[in-house]
Amino acid sequence: xxxxxxxxxxxxxxxxxxxxxxxxxxxxxxxxxxxxxxxxxxxxxxxxxxxxxxxxxxxxxxxxxxxxxxxxxxxxxxxxxxxxxxxxxxxxxxxxxxxxxxxxxxxxxxxxxxxxxxxxxxxxxxxxxxxxxxxxxxxxxxxxxxxxxxxxxxxxxxxxxxxxxxxxxxxxxxxxxxxxxxxxxxxxxxxxxxxxxxxxxxxxxxxxxxxxxxxxxxxxxxxxxxxxxxxxxxxxxxxxxxxxxxxxxxxxxxxxxxxxxxxxxxxxxxxxxxxxxxxxxxxxxxxxxx
DNA sequence: ACTATTTCCTGGATGC
DNA sequence: TGCATCCAGGAAATAG
Numbered sequence: 001x002x003x004x005x006x007x008x009x010x011x012x013x014x015x016x017x018x019x020x021x022x023x024x025x026x027x028x029x030x031x032x033x034x035x036x037x038x039x040x041x042x043x044x045x046x047x048x049x050x051x052x053x054x055x056x057x058x059x060x061x062x063x064x065x066x067x068x069x070x071x072x073x074x075x076x077x078x079x080x081x082x083x084x085x086x087x088x089x090x091x092x093x094x095x096x097x098x099x100x101x102x103x104x105x106x107x108x109x110x111x112x113x114x115x116x117x118x119x120x121x122x123x124x125x126x127x128x129x130x131x132x133x134x135x136x137x138x139x140x141x142x143x144x145x146x147x148x149x150x151x152x153x154x155x156x157x158x159x160x161x162x163x164x165x166x167x168x169x170x171x172x173x174x175x176x177x178x179x180x181x182x183x184x185x186x187x188x189x190x191x192x193x194x195x196x197x198x199x200x201x202x203x204x205x206x207x208x209x210x211x212x213x214x215x216x217x218x219x220x221x222x223x224x225x226x227x228x229x230x231x232x233x234x235x236x237x238x239x240x241x242x243x244x245x246x247x248x249x250x251x252x253x254x255x256x257x258x259x260x261x262x263x264x265x266x267x268x269x270x271x272x273x274x275x276x277x278x279x280x281x282x283x284x285x286x287x288x289x290x
Numbered sequence: 291a292c293t294a295t296t297t298c299c300t301g302g303a304t305g306c
Numbered sequence: 307t308g309c310a311t312c313c314a315g316g317a318a319a320t321a322g
Contacts, residue, residue: 100317138314142316142317180316180317181317182316182317190314239314279315280315280316281315
C-alpha cells in the first residue's frame with residue numbers, strides 16, 4: 001500500500017517523465033467516487049495546464065500547474081475575461097492537482113493505444129501524446145484540486161528531533177496509532193510504522209507518552225532510516241503497488257517484521273507476533289521490542 | 291480537545 | 307469447481 005516511500009517513488013518518476021508536458025484533455029470515469037473536488041472544477045483546472053513539477057507532500061502527490069493558452073482565440077478570450085475581472089489582474093494563483101493513492105491507487109504513464117485497465121477512473125491526454133491514467137480498484141484514492149496544498153502533519157524526513165518529541169511525548173494513544181495519525185506525522189503508514197518500531201525496539205502498544213526521550217530519539221532516527229532505505233529500493237510492492245512506469249519496488253524483501261507473523265526474528269529468532277490494534281495488524285518481536 | 295470506532299471498497303485467499 | 311466469507315487498510319465520519 002502506498003506510503004511515503006511509494007508515493008515519493010511515483011512522484012519522482014512522474015517529475016522526470018511528465019514535467020513540462022501539457023494536459024490537453026481530461027476524462028473522468030466516475031463523477032463522484034474518487035473525487036474530493038467537483039468534477040467540473042477538476043477538469044477546468046487541469047485542461048490546458050502545464051505540469052511544472054510533481055512532488056510529494058505526506059502521502060499526497062502534488063502536480064504544480066501553470067495555465068497555458070489553449071489556442072490563439074481562447075487566449076484572446078482569456079485576456080478579455082481577465083480584464084473584466086480587473087481585481088485579479090497580475091495575481092497568479094498556483095493551481096495544483098492533488099492525488100492520493102489510497103490503498104490500491106496507481107498513476108500510470110501509458111501509450112494512448114494501450115489497453116485501458118479495469119477500474120481506470122481518470123485519463124489525462126498530454127500534448128506529448130501520452131496518457132496519464134489513474135487506476136484504483138478499491139477506490140480509496142482521491143483526486144482534488146487546490147491552490148496551496150499543505151499536509152496536516154510534520155514531514156518525517158524534514159522534522160527535527162525537538163519537534164518530533166513535542167508532537168508525541170504528550171499523547172496517551174498507543175505509539176503505533178500516533179505514528180499512523182497523519183495530522184501528527186504525514187507519510188508513515190502501517191508497514192513503515194511497524195518497521196520503525198522494530199528498529200527502535202519499542203512495542204506498538206506502548207502509550208506514546210510512556211516513551212522515554214531516548215526511545216523517542218531512536219524512533220525518530222529509525223523512521224528516517226527506514227523511509228530512506230525504502231525510497232532507495234523503490235518502495236514496497238505489497239498488494240498492487242507499482243511506480244508510474246508499472247515497475248514494482250523491492251523493499252518488501254527487506255521487511256523485518258511486517259508480514260512476517262510466526263517467522264523468526266532476524267535478530268533473536270523469536271517468532272514475530274501479530275496483534276490487531278483498531279482493526280490494523282501490527283507486527284513486532286516480543287523479545288527485541290520493549 | 292482527544293481518543294476510539296465505524297465506514298467505505300474489491301481482489302485475493304481461505305474454507306466447505 | 308463453485309460459492310460464501312473473511313481480510314487487507316488510509317482517512318474521513320461518527321461516537322464517546
